[in-house]
Amino acid sequence: MNYSAERYRVGLGGSITPMVKYLIIANIAVFVVQQIGGMSFTEIFGLQTNFLRHFMIWQVFSYMFLHGGLLHLFFNMLILWLFGTEVEGAWGSKAFLKYYIICGIGAGVIQALFNIWVFPSSNIIIGASGAIYGILLAFALIDPEREITFLFLLVLPIHVKAKYLVTALAGLALFAGFFTNDGVAHFAHLGGMLVGFLYLKIDWRVSAAGTWIRRQKASREVVKQAKKRQQSIRLRESVDHILDKINEVGYENLTQDEKALLKQASQQLSEEEESQS
Numbered sequence: 001m002n003y004s005a006e007r008y009r010v011g012l013g014g015s016i017t018p019m020v021k022y023l024i025i026a027n028i029a030v031f032v033v034q035q036i037g038g039m040s041f042t043e044i045f046g047l048q049t050n051f052l053r054h055f056m057i058w059q060v061f062s063y064m065f066l067h068g069g070l071l072h073l074f075f076n077m078l079i080l081w082l083f084g085t086e087v088e089g090a091w092g093s094k095a096f097l098k099y100y101i102i103c104g105i106g107a108g109v110i111q112a113l114f115n116i117w118v119f120p121s122s123n124i125i126i127g128a129s130g131a132i133y134g135i136l137l138a139f140a141l142i143d144p145e146r147e148i149t150f151l152f153l154l155v156l157p158i159h160v161k162a163k164y165l166v167t168a169l170a171g172l173a174l175f176a177g178f179f180t181n182d183g184v185a186h187f188a189h190l191g192g193m194l195v196g197f198l199y200l201k202i203d204w205r206v207s208a209a210g211t212w213i214r215r216q217k218a219s220r221e222v223v224k225q226a227k228k229r230q231q232s233i234r235l236r237e238s239v240d241h242i243l244d245k246i247n248e249v250g251y252e253n254l255t256q257d258e259k260a261l262l263k264q265a266s267q268q269l270s271e272e273e274e275s276q277s
Contacts, residue, residue, distance in 0.1 A: 018093050047059045083136055103131045107130020
């Protein structure tokens with residue numbers, strides 16, 4: 001489909017794809033259970049910075065289905081519907097779900113690391129925002145020139161290309177992460193984008209890794225052989241110079257270094273002849 005002449009309007013309407021629908025239903029269902037379970041439910045399934053210490057590894061997955069309130073849930077699901085349907089339509093449901101989960105897990109881990117090492121915090125991380133930001137990045141990579149129209153204050157239309165929108169959101173998240181203390185997991189937003197970008201730009205297949213290793217090994221071997229040839233050429237040039245000197249003044253007038261070099265060259269040439277035979 002050619003999107004170059006289309007605008008993607010933020011508003012109601014548009015068909016929903018299967019995986020986006022299931023994710024929205026799952027998020028709403030978990031949110032209802034979260035309200036019933038209260039803080040104890042959030043502590044068990046939200047992502048805590050010490051999740052590894054207490055072997056609560058499931059939290060890197062479960063946290064992205066919890067939310068801090070109706071508005072948090074609403075806006076995440078709205079963006080998932082508006083942009084996720086486009087990405088799922090382009091990739092298919094299986095690839096979309098895999099990408100969504102990878103972005104969500106990566107975002108949570110990155111935020112947890114920041115909470116431990118950069119800005120120490122014991123806040124529990126919740127929300128699908130990291131995965132959502134990964135979806136926004138994917139949307140922009142699929143069609144960076146796609147023009148999106150927002151209604152500022154529900155009145156003034158503002159047009160922005162997808163690539164600029166994602167860049168601005170990343171910049172805002174970076175600024176807010178370092179210069180605000182609003183309790184929002186801004187580095188999870190950035191983490192979702194970063195993990196999504198790396199996932200899409202790097203071939204993670206085992207066969208690709210093997211090919212890369214073989215290429216690196218072959219490249220090192222080529223460099224090694226080239227250096228060996230250069231050393232051999234320099235040695236031969238030095239030997240030629242010494243032989244010319246012998247013809248002029250005789251062997252007995254060579255320096256000790258020149259005699260040692262001749263001996264070294266003789267041994268090396270003998271080894272090369274043996275290796276070739």
